[in-house]
Amino acid sequence: MNLKISALDFVQQVQNGDISAEDFVAETIQRIQKIDDDLHAFLSVNDDAINQAKSIDKKIKSGEKVGACFGMPISIKDNMCIKNSKTTCASKMLENFVAPYDATVISKLKQQDAIFIGKVNMDEFAMGLTTEFSAYGPSKNPWNPEYVPGGSSGGSAVSVSAFECVASLGSDTGGSVRNPASFCSVVGYKPTYGLISRYGLISYANSIEQIGPLTRTVKDTAFMLNMIAGLDSNDNTTIDNKNEDYLSGIDSGIEGKKIGIITEMIGDGIDSTVLSATKDAISKLEGLGATCEEVSLDMVKYSVAAYYTITATEAGSNLARYDNLRYGYEFPVEGYEFNSYISKARQKFGPEVTRRMIIGGFVPSAGHAGKYFLKAMKVKSKLIKEINEAFKKFDLLIAPTVPVLPFKLGEKINDPVSLFLIDINTVTANLTGKPAISVPFAISNGLPIGMQLFANSNEDKLLLQAACALESTVKLPEVPI
Amino acid sequence: MTKIGLEIHCQLTHLKSKLFCSCKANYREFEINENICPVCMGLPGSLPRLNQEAVKKATIIAMALNCSTPEKIAFFRKNYFYPDLPKNFQITQLNIYGDTSVGGSGSIMVGDKKIRITRIQLEEDPGRLIYEGSSSKNQITLVDYNRAGTPLVEIVTEPDFESPKQVREFLNILSDLLENLGVSDPSLEGAMRADANVSIEGGNKVEVKNIGSFHDLEKAAHFEITRQNSLHSRDIEIVQETRHWDDKRKITVSSRSKEEDLDYRYFLEGDIPWVTMNDGIVDELKSEMPESINSKKERYISKYTIPVQVSEVLSSDKYYSDLFEQSHNESNAKEIANIITTDLMGLVDTREKRDKSKMTSKHLSDLADSIQSGKISRNSSKNALHEIVKTGKELSQIISELDLGNVSDESELAGIISEVISAEPQAVEQAKSNPQTINYLVGKVMQKTKGKADPTKTLDLLKKQLT
Incomplete structure (x- = not known):
């Protein structure tokens, strides 16, 4: 059986009766068993998956109505709640947390007969961009296991890239979907803020993060988005997308579209191969009838500093609830006074989480907020103004997803500041709420390069059209695993 | 001069559900930790869902207290660790970045005295701590989260009160007002709580927390003024501090916790979009106001x-x-x-x-x-x-x-009157010479009819029979 097919192909083939959901799921699990000891994309595998596939096959045979996924195996980043299953955020702090409810995206996909094949690895509480900060060990890049797969949704990207599932859901706070998508050569998309419900997504920096699919093709992303987007009464920040069909007209191309190349994202520190890939992408887009021109977003220079200030502040608050009193891990409370108990209990947080929470305790504190947090908020609003100004002139913006190629495991883990700077091209979409997508564009010395497109708020459909056009300009090799 | 300012917490007891989830606002009828859900327990991944009805009720209170209402309402996070707080932050409101709480500067008259209202804010109530164990050594703390997330309106006044008596008068007016608005039942246990800021001439401000009823608020203010005056008369400095009201002993006790040093790291609650209060909504609320x-x-x-x-x-x-x-x-x-x-x-x-x-x-x-x-x-x-x-x-x-009907039949009444006249010859004579004493005879008739005789009719008939 060929596992190396797109989501749309999977659905087509099961629907036609060419393959059964059960066979596909069983073979997928075999593959996970075979290769995941090395790649470590999965934190847990759903041991009921084959049974679930069987019952979907039964529904298909009996002519019952079947959801749009037809038993498609999807992996889920381990920061989204699936009822009665462990949701650890790759943290020891939530080692025993079993979610008592489904995230909105999960219940929507359940209705469409998706099968959650397993929960996948991530940086602890989504803080990191290499998946090395997982408390359960790093994931490896399937293109070269000595290299990091990116993060924080590393497990999602690895599992899609290595054919351990058909699609995955990750979350993107500052590039956490797009960065690993770029490093593993899959499509990774962060929607307009509010397009996908966050209910059931464990918050890291709630004012800027979004759930986003990681898939093999742009059309697969549109397919996933059709199922999970839209207003949700459980998340007051969601927006009404009027049941938009993101697949319809996705092949319309980009003729006549104006594309801005963000100057600050192709400047200092960019890898030369990434830069030449970017130039190549631009000429290919021009070949499809688009016009490209550089545009400067001055505030991008300060965006990473603002991003870390804001996210640390929100993280300090969002993660405060993990005091181990109501759920968490085994650590009896008797004999402790409240403050001494929680400071002991909270020692289970890993180094990166601890670092960001210490920052988060400082930057918004009385006497320092003006210098740090409030200043960061000013950068954010100026950046929004700038990008809105740019979108008056351009339909889309372009920049490489990550300014550097994937690097080796352990290479940068002890240098947090240089790690932070790698986020320079991705955080702008989060800080401004704009949609952005990373499309696999090149392989350089066996390492993937992703190209990133941005669109204005609520122009997600246009963004996917453009990404589809860009995707069609390249034919990339298959992952060597 | 004595100055007292109040922070009053009033639960919106008439609402169906909590401030951010669909658990019941009336938590009192539940077994311990039965009125909870992922949202009010702050479980990982849960998000607050704003109860629009609570915003309306809080706004009605603001309007009734002559407060300004903002164009946009925002919520903030107040960050601190406490076991009754499931998320270890409280969702509340704040006006330091512009007026975004449900009500701003208002006032209410207490007799001839104008009491200024600083602001009114909507926030979530925490859970309830229950202490067990005889001594501090073996004391255990239990937490009941049934109350967590209950809609709470905080009414903050300027330090305009000059005496505990004024405080009491204000509280009477306020509880009548809240009840009349149909937003809260002040008689429910824990529905009204308050903190008081008390200072006397030349002394520092002392905050008294944890006053569980309006009744005790006056007592607490009175105690605190007496305590401060007694210190002052002995030239002992009144330190600026937070004290707790000891409900059992009816005194204030210095709280050794460093609550006043806490830095709450307030920032915007991003999970709740700003609520627009346009003229239409405000007018609609005005028309709905009792x-x-x-x-x-x-x-x-x-x-x-x-x-x-x-x-x-x-x-x-x-x-x-x-x-x-x-x-x-x-x-x-x-x-x-x-x-x-x-x-x-x-x-x-x-x-x-x-x-x-x-x-x-x-x-x-x-x-x-x-x-x-x-x-x-x-x-x-x-x-x-x-x-x-x-x-x-x-x-x-x-x-x-119960045979309570009036004896209105004239002949029946006349019969009874005749009986009284023949039984009371002395009184009859007196009444004849001094008509004012006739009431004695009316009373006798009433006695005989167990109060059912019509007094006017009785008097008429008596007068007739006496002439």
Whole structure:
């Protein structure tokens, strides 16, 4: 059986009766068993998956109505709640947390007969961009296991890239979907803020993060988005997308579209191969009838500093609830006074989480907020103004997803500041709420390069059209695993 | 000069659900930790879902206290660790980045004194801590989260009170107002709590927390002023501190915790988008607002010529004024006001008695009509009312069962009067020479009829028989 097919192909083939959901799921699990000891994309595998596939096959045979996924195996980043299953955020702090409810995206996909094949690895509480900060060990890049797969949704990207599932859901706070998508050569998309419900997504920096699919093709992303987007009464920040069909007209191309190349994202520190890939992408887009021109977003220079200030502040608050009193891990409370108990209990947080929470305790504190947090908020609003100004002139913006190629495991883990700077091209979409997508564009010395497109708020459909056009300009090799 | 400022926490007890989830706002009827869900327990991944009705009710309070209402309402996070706080932050409101709480600077008159309201904010109540164990060594703390997330309105005043008495007067007015608005039942346990800031001339401000009822608030203020005056008279410095009200000993105790040093790291709650309060919404709320106590009072006085004091009593208590509104018409209004404020008040002066009472507004109008038409005397009506409250039976049934009907038949009454005249020759003589003493004979008739004789008729007949 060929596992190396797109989501749309999977659905087509099961629907036609060419393959059964059960066979596909069983073979997928075999593959996970075979290769995941090395790649470590999965934190847990759903041991009921084959049974679930069987019952979907039964529904298909009996002519019952079947959801749009037809038993498609999807992996889920381990920061989204699936009822009665462990949701650890790759943290020891939530080692025993079993979610008592489904995230909105999960219940929507359940209705469409998706099968959650397993929960996948991530940086602890989504803080990191290499998946090395997982408390359960790093994931490896399937293109070269000595290299990091990116993060924080590393497990999602690895599992899609290595054919351990058909699609995955990750979350993107500052590039956490797009960065690993770029490093593993899959499509990774962060929607307009509010397009996908966050209910059931464990918050890291709630004012800027979004759930986003990681898939093999742009059309697969549109397919996933059709199922999970839209207003949700459980998340007051969601927006009404009027049941938009993101697949319809996705092949319309980009003729006549104006594309801005963000100057600050192709400047200092960019890898030369990434830069030449970017130039190549631009000429290919021009070949499809688009016009490209550089545009400067001055505030991008300060965006990473603002991003870390804001996210640390929100993280300090969002993660405060993990005091181990109501759920968490085994650590009896008797004999402790409240403050001494929680400071002991909270020692289970890993180094990166601890670092960001210490920052988060400082930057918004009385006497320092003006210098740090409030200043960061000013950068954010100026950046929004700038990008809105740019979108008056351009339909889309372009920049490489990550300014550097994937690097080796352990290479940068002890240098947090240089790690932070790698986020320079991705955080702008989060800080401004704009949609952005990373499309696999090149392989350089066996390492993937992703190209990133941005669109204005609520122009997600246009963004996917453009990404589809860009995707069609390249034919990339298959992952060597 | 003594200065007292108040921070009053008032639960919106009439709402169906909590502030951010669909658990019940009325948490009191649940077993421990039964009225909870992923949202109010702050489980990983859960998000607050703003109860729009709570915003409306809080805004109504703001308008009733003559506060300004902002164009946009925002929520903030107040970050601190405490076991009753499931998320270890409280979602509340803040005005330091512009006025975005449900109400800004307002005022209310307490007698001739204007009390300024600093702001009104909507926030979530935390859970409830229960301490067990005899000594501090083996003390354990249990947490009941049923209350966590209950909608709470905080009313902050300027330090405009000059005495505990003023505080009490204000609290009376405030609880009547809240009840009249239909937003809160101040008589429910824990529905009203307060902190007080107290200072005397030349002394530092002392914050007294944890005052569990309005009743204790006056006591706490009084205690604190006495304590501060006593320190001052001995030239001991009054330190700026937070003290707790000891409910059992009725004193304030210095709280050793460093609460005042806490840095709450306030910032915007991103999970709740700003709520736009456009003119349309504000106008709609204004039109939905119940008539104010003052307006009711004025109406009772001018329309029905009910005496000022009676009008005051009637309008300030929602239970009484609702009864009045439902039962009266043009002709019996005064009589009903009279029945409520003289006879009924003693029968239903507590919440329990009101809950138990079987009386309906129809009973009241029947009773007033019967008095006015002479079917029952004012005197007997008291007995009837007692029976109505107890049994809820129809008035006509009660009159016949208890034989309370007036002796209105003239020949029957004349017979009784003749009996009295022959039994009281001395009094008859006196009455003849001094007509003022005739009331003694009227009393005797009343005695004989067990109060059922119509006094006017009795007097008429007596006079006739004596001449």
